Amino acid sequence: MDGKTAIARILKAEGTEYLFCFPHNPIIDVCAAHDIRPIIGRTERVVINMADGYSRVSSGKRIGVAAMQHGPGVENAFGGVAQAYGDNSPILVLPGTYERRALGIPPNFQAVHNYRSVTKWVAQVPFADRIPQLMRRAFTLLRSGRPGPVMLEIPVDVMDEPLNGEPDYRPFKVSRPHGDPRDVEEALNVLLAAKSPVIVAGQGVLYAEAWDELREFAELVGVPVMTTLNGKGAFPEDHPLALGAGGRTRPKTVDHFLNKADVIFGVGTSFTRSAYIVPIPPGKTLVQITINEDDVNKDYPVSYGVIGDARAVLSQLIALARTRLEGPRPSDHVQAEIRAVKTEFLRAWMPRLTSDETPISPYRVIWELMRNLDRRRTVITHDAGNPRDQMVPFYETLIPHGYIGWGKTTQLGTGLGLVMGAKLARPDLLAVNVMGDAAFGMVGMDFETAVRARIPILTVILNNNLMGGYDKYLPVSTEKFGARYLSGNFAKVGEGLGGYTERVEKPEDLAPAIRRAVAEVEAGRPALLEVMTREEAVFPAG
Structure with missing residues (x-):
């Protein structure tokens, strides 16, 4: 067995159905022989975008995999990878690179040096017998912690290099960490004591597949929910407690409730400042539940943080809230206020719509x-x-x-x-x-x-x-x-x-x-x- 065959067998073991690609890369045909369908695009950027969309809509449970030629192919892919990195989308990129004896000779392009700023992890495969471990590392990072693109650059001669026997490979079992119980209790105490709290749901809710838990928690504590732009869809926008998505543009309900809020309760969001995300007004108490400790106090001052998977932590919050509350807290007045603001907003925009x-x-x-x-x-x-x-x-x-x-x-x-x-x-x-x-x-x-x-x-x-x-x-x-x-x-x-x-x-x-x-x-x-x-x-x- 050679290196490219080992890669194809590992992808098959990981459940890969499609290889989003642009020729030539030796793994394309080998993957096809293993019944992994190649989807050949017109440009490498769109190839990456397809892998990106595949991962997103799968909640990262199925990873979009992309491959392209060394040199111009991986050079052309940069924009798509940068987009996936900006949006924290888990994709696996497998570009070729020049044979090992030509590495380091200008102007030969090496992704391992040029993609570090737009990937969660990038590495080069030095020998074929390292493929199983490096692929295991790649999928571990793709399915753990903060999502993001991972890249393994493979020299063309490594793809042809033989391995001894079958690759020793077993897919990584995903861990969904719970939050520290003391942090969870403190976060719930702050929320229940707030006068006008708002839940901000990010795409971490989607990757954790925690939409049912989010809805149950919001209804239990009677708190309105807005999503981030990337989290749009994590909470049904026809729900009586839905405020809509807080992007660069947004419904009036978002600003109305953010401005009056005393506590902003973030779930699965990085609380990033961006021209494309509604700004959080100053003077608010922020609670943040995130899988990534690097998010905490990155852009906004966060008073209370819980590090953990959104679904796991929401389950903890629901269980704890049930011991504190006799039943769902009344939210009729909040729902009525949402309806009134939404009606006013739509009335103003209906002539255009x-x-x-x-x-x-x-x-x-x-x-x-x-x-x-x-x-x-x-x-x-x-x-x-x-x-x-x-x-x-x-x-x-x-x-x-x-x-x-x-x-x-x-x-x-x-x-x-x-x-x-x-x-x-x-x-x-x-x-x-x-x-x-x-x-x-x-x-x-x-x-x-x-x-x-x-x-x-x-x-x-x-x-x-x-x-x-x-x-x-x-x-x-x-x-x-x-x-x-x-x-x-x-x-x-x-x-x-x-x-x-x-x-x-x-x-x-x-x-x-x-x-x-x-x-x-x-x-x-x-x-x-x-x-x-x-x-x-x-x-x-x-």
Whole structure:
């Protein structure tokens, strides 16, 4: 057995179904021989994005694995890995590298030196007999502690180097650490003594699959819940205690309850300061439950911390709260306040959400998606920029992983790869990505990957023929040279790539077009809807 065969057998032992890849890497064909299906993209960045979406929607229980050529292949993959690192997504990247005798000779690229800042761990395999241990280390890190991308760089001659016998490999059994009981008790005491607490649920709840425990705990203590952008979907947004997601833009309920809160109770969140996360107002008492000790007092002053798995710690909190409370604490007044603020918020925005004007309002598109998709069997994601800022406050997510929220770094086009990976992870769900015309310009050729690889997704393009929001950055360039204006008929592009396509120009045609596209997707064909929209740089925030 040689090194590449050992890698394939280990991946098979770990339950790997797909290898997201771009040739040439020797492990691609060996994995195919072991019935691991190669999904070959058009670009290495989208290949990484597909692995990323696969891991996210699997709660990290199934790891997205990506492979690419040494040199230019792994160089091109950098952006996708950086996105996964920014969003704490666990993926395994297996690039090749030059033969060992050529290492260290400029300009030969070595990932082990260049990827350290965007991976949880990166290493190079020096000898084939080290493969089992290094792969075991990789999967241990992928399934423990803070999620994040892991990379093993494999010299091409190591892939051909023989091993003696079968690799000694057994998958790592995941540990879900509980919190220190004293810390858990102290955190609960603070919450129960608070006058206006708010629970902030991050994506740690999704990776721990702790959504049932979160809901049970919130109902038991009678506390409203907001999610982070990455945690959107961890708490059903039609629940009477739901405030929505606190992103760069957000529903009014988020700011209303954050401003009046005395205690912010974070579960599975890093409490990171970012332009894409609602800021926590000063003067609040923060409680933080996190799997990663590096999160505590990273950005905000945290008074009480519990280190542990979100599901394990929530179970501890529920058991302890039941000994303190005679039953669920009354929350009728909180629910009534949420309803009132939400009603006022939607009333103010309904003219945009239901606008009959042309070009079509992007908010009308989001409203029609809400009305015409079965949100209990749909996973949807935004793209960077205006589509994200317009979708997050208004698209109500009803199921865990019903929305892929991303954006601590914001690479245009990421959503297309994410939703392809999500569809492969959850073939039972309708998979939809909403993107702008600039994002499609970045990665649009990979719509052909969905067609060729038989990944039936629905891509919705909001085409306003410009780069939205850049008027304030490029006023002179735009006035003199038209710098921010774009062009293209993307429905024709999608048709040429083999998908079902429509171009929608009138608001009344939106709902029927969505239903026709969904029918095509459910029949197994990727679909693309190009909706001609206006620029509408008006967003709910603050």
